[in-house]
Amino acid sequence: MGTARTICFANQKGGVGKTTCAVNIAACLARSGRKVLFIDLDPQGNATSGVGIHKKSVSGSVYDLLIGRKNCRELIMRSSVKGLDVIPSSIDLVGAEIELVDASDRENRLKSAVSGVAADYDYIIIDCPPSLGLLTINAFTATKYVVIPVLCEYYSLEGLSQLTVTIKQIKRLYNPDIELLGVLINMYDGRLNLTIAVLEEIKRFFAGKIFRTPIPRSVKISEAPSHGLAITDYDRNGKNSFAPERGWVLCPRSQKNLSTDARYKQWQKKVWGAGLKPCSPTTR
Numbered sequence: 001m002g003t004a005r006t007i008c009f010a011n012q013k014g015g016v017g018k019t020t021c022a023v024n025i026a027a028c029l030a031r032s033g034r035k036v037l038f039i040d041l042d043p044q045g046n047a048t049s050g051v052g053i054h055k056k057s058v059s060g061s062v063y064d065l066l067i068g069r070k071n072c073r074e075l076i077m078r079s080s081v082k083g084l085d086v087i088p089s090s091i092d093l094v095g096a097e098i099e100l101v102d103a104s105d106r107e108n109r110l111k112s113a114v115s116g117v118a119a120d121y122d123y124i125i126i127d128c129p130p131s132l133g134l135l136t137i138n139a140f141t142a143t144k145y146v147v148i149p150v151l152c153e154y155y156s157l158e159g160l161s162q163l164t165v166t167i168k169q170i171k172r173l174y175n176p177d178i179e180l181l182g183v184l185i186n187m188y189d190g191r192l193n194l195t196i197a198v199l200e201e202i203k204r205f206f207a208g209k210i211f212r213t214p215i216p217r218s219v220k221i222s223e224a225p226s227h228g229l230a231i232t233d234y235d236r237n238g239k240n241s242f243a244p245e246r247g248w249v250l251c252p253r254s255q256k257n258l259s260t261d262a263r264y265k266q267w268q269k270k271v272w273g274a275g276l277k278p279c280s281p282t283t284r
Contacts, residue, residue, distance in 0.1 A: 004037065004118045007181065008126035008143040011150065012159050017186040019046045019127050023150045026125040027051070027230030030083035034122040039114070040089035041139055042129040043095060045047045048088040052080030052228035061090035066109045067099060068137070081227055085121075097134040107174050108135060112143035132166050140170040145181035150202065152188060152195040160205070175278060180209055188214035203239070 009022040019042060030036045041062055042049040058077070064070040065087065075087045100106040114124060126139045140146065146167055150156045164180070171178050183206045189195050200282055203210060215221075225235035 004121040005145070006114075006118075006124040006126065006143040007145045007147060008128055008139045009137070009147050009149060010128040010139065010163065010194050010231065011148055011156075012130055012132045012163060014130035016149050016151050016156055017215070018130070019044075019050065020225065021147070021184055021186055021215065022127040023047050023050045023225070024221070024230050024232065025057045026084055026123070027081045027232050029123050029125075030081050031232055035084065035120065036084045037114075037117065037121045037124045038079070038086045039083060039110075039124065039126045040086065041093070041110075041135050041140075042089055042127050043091055043093035045089040045091070046225065048086065049228060050225040051086055051230065053077055053086060053088055055090070058090060058178075060090045061092060062086050062110075063090055063092040063096050065113045066093075066096050068109075072113055075225045076117070079231075081230055088140045093129075093135065098149060100134055107137050107141050110138040110266075111175075114142055116165045132162065136166075137170065137174075140167065141174045143175070143185055144177055145179060147184055149184045151186055152192075152202075154194075154198060157198065157201060160202075181213045182209050184211045186216035187217040189217050205253040208247055 009018050011018050021225060023038070026036050026038045038047065038051065048058070049055060060070050060075045063074070065072065065075055072087065077086045078084045078087060089280065100109065103109070105112070110126075118124065126143060128136045128139045143206075148160065148163060160183075167178060167180060183202060185199065185202070220234065221231050224231045227234055
């Protein structure tokens with residue numbers, strides 16, 4: 001199994017579907033036979049309940065991990081998805097940033113804690129809070145890749161520059177291995193002129209870093225968390241069940257022929273080398 005590949009989902013703007021994307025892609029990876037650990041670093045705990053774990057049944061959370069009260073193995077819980085383990089969140093995380101202000105090595109708390117179980121998993125998925133505080137910094141320090149879910153709305157664009165600056169700062173100060181894996185277009189509706197206009201702006205700033213398959217706007221995807229299920233279990237035969245899985249196939253959004261684009265070939269090698277099965281957006 002080796003050492004897990006760590007991927008965090010981050011965007012300081014709330015409401016972009018960051019948690020929904022993280023949960024469903026983690027579920028897709030687990031369903032494809034990978035062993036996945038999901039870390040819910042958002043104090044709201046939506047990802048925890050979204051995979052079938054009742055918050056009242058949680059005896060410990062990632063908060064206990066960060067302050068050194070418990071280790072990973074004491075906190076890992078089984079989710080509703082086979083192969084997907086979870087370190088749950090709790091409202092206690094709200095005060096974690098204040099408690100860790102004067103703590104030694106506070107930016108590396110999560111990285112140090114997770115290193116003990118990394119060999120047990122193929123992937124570690126981290127759901128960041130909608131902020132750029134100490135919790136997100138801990139996630140960035142612990143991760144290899146960052147995925148940024150965005151909506152095709154202008155408000156979604158405003159914080160992207162600051163987020164990329166933060167990633168560069170983390171790379172310089174704490175984690176030289178961190179890199180942007182891609183921008184994931186979420187709640188996509190190609191019928192709207194606004195969607196097309198914003199997508200063009202995103203392509204301009206993130207050329208070569210956009211996931212090929214956008215996640216469509218869907219009532220089923222919105223309903224699934226209320227049942228504690230990923231979309232692949234809630235609407236198993238629906239077309240949206242495959243969108244998160246397909247979203248992992250990346251390619252540059254250039255006007256060139258993709259088959260001859262060297263950047264695309266490099267991207268294919270990176271993603272396929274990470275153990276992700278290539279799949280075509282025209283299949284299924």
